[in-house]
Amino acid sequence: MLPPSVLIVEDEQAIADTLIYALKTENFDVIHVGTAQEGLDHFQGEEPSIAVLDIGLPDFTGFDLCRKIREFSNVPILFLTARDSEIDHVLGLELGADDYVTKPFSPRTVVARIRAILRRGGDGPPTTALLSNKPRIAPAPLLHHDEDTMSISCIGSQLDLTAHEYKLLAILLSQPGRVFTREQLLEQAWEDPGSAMDRTIDAHIKSLRAKLREHSKTAADTIQTRRGLGYTLVL
Ligand code: CA
Numbered sequence: 001m002l003p004p005s006v007l008i009v010e011d012e013q014a015i016a017d018t019l020i021y022a023l024k025t026e027n028f029d030v031i032h033v034g035t036a037q038e039g040l041d042h043f044q045g046e047e048p049s050i051a052v053l054d055i056g057l058p059d060f061t062g063f064d065l066c067r068k069i070r071e072f073s074n075v076p077i078l079f080l081t082a083r084d085s086e087i088d089h090v091l092g093l094e095l096g097a098d099d100y101v102t103k104p105f106s107p108r109t110v111v112a113r114i115r116a117i118l119r120r121g122g123d124g125p126p127t128t129a130l131l132s133n134k135p136r137i138a139p140a141p142l143l144h145h146d147e148d149t150m151s152i153s154c155i156g157s158q159l160d161l162t163a164h165e166y167k168l169l170a171i172l173l174s175q176p177g178r179v180f181t182r183e184q185l186l187e188q189a190w191e192d193p194g195s196a197m198d199r200t201i202d203a204h205i206k207s208l209r210a211k212l213r214e215h216s217k218t219a220a221d222t223i224q225t226r227r228g229l230g231y232t233l234v235l
Contacts, residue, residue, distance in 0.1 A: 011054060053065055154212055165208045
């Protein structure tokens with residue numbers, strides 16, 4: 001089986017070098033280019049297993065590159081961001097990126113994120129993707145609920161939740177997009193809903209978001225407030 005291939009589009013050689021070293025140590029096949037156009041050109045040949053994109057590139061931005069790639073490919077994309085404003089952009093534009101890491105980062109973190117993204121790719125071994133002309137299956141959701149073990153994981157790592165936080169998240173995850181009122185959430189997640197107040201739900205949602213944010217801001221943002229109505233989870 002071929003090792004997964006990682007396309008790195010990063011113009012700062014020192015940053016690229018640490019990543020290349022970390023990835024090669026972990027047996028990834030690495031392709032590095034320094035401009036967005038070269039990154040795009042690379043898709044003329046075999047599609048990589050994952051693309052790691054810097055945002056500030058000499059010719060056009062990583063955002064534009066991501067948009068162009070998304071016109072024809074569902075390859076997983078990880079952004080390397082340098083500023084908070086860029087993170088907001090990554091999340092706000094819904095570019096179809098899978099995750100991001102903030103500079104300065106430890107190469108190990110990037111390797112772990114890459115592994116997690118590839119694991120939830122649900123596309124079989126990378127060789128299948130490389131040999132197939134069919135578009136990749138969209139990456140699995142950020143959140144995975146294992147009903148047997150009553151646990152929920154975020155990008156491959158299990159969340160450490162209280163019983164109420166777990167139940168709330170499980171209910172929201174059971175029907176993404178559906179708006180649940182606070183009353184409905186109380187009724188379903190609390191054994192004695194009469195003893196709890198609407199504000200109890202708000203407090204638990206807040207702590208749930210905080211725990212999710214430790215793993216991924218994107219995951220935390222899936223829980224959305226519908227003002228005057230309740231909460232919904234949007235994947
Ligand atoms: Ca740069």
